Amino acid sequence: MRFFSFIPHRHRWQDIVISRANAIAPSGRTYYSTLISARCRTCNQTLYRIYYSDISDAQARRWLG
Ligand SMILES: [Zn+2]
Numbered sequence: 001m002r003f004f005s006f007i008p009h010r011h012r013w014q015d016i017v018i019s020r021a022n023a024i025a026p027s028g029r030t031y032y033s034t035l036i037s038a039r040c041r042t043c044n045q046t047l048y049r050i051y052y053s054d055i056s057d058a059q060a061r062r063w064l065g
Contacts, residue, residue, distance in 0.1 A: 011045065013038035013064045018057050025052045036060050 016038040023033035031052040038047050049063070 009042050011040040011047075011065065012042055013047065014041045015039045016061065016064070018060050020054060023050055023052065034060055036064065038064055 016036065019035050021033060021035060022030050023035070024030050032054050034051045034053065034055045036047075036049045036051070039045070040047070047064070051060070051063070055063075
């Protein structure tokens with residue numbers, strides 16, 4: 001599936017994992033955070049995102065695009 005990574009496309013995220021834990025922001029403060037990981041079905045790219053706030057699963061999925 002590597003071939004497709006060279007073609008611009010809208011990532012299609014699958015294997016979406018949403019979890020929540022305390023995380024230290026770049027500012028040094030600790031926030032109860034939402035951690036999201038997902039893998040694109042087309043190019044196999046893995047995405048990790050941390051939001052330094054507690055957001056709902058629905059919001060997290062929306063932020064993936
Ligand atoms: Zn992709």
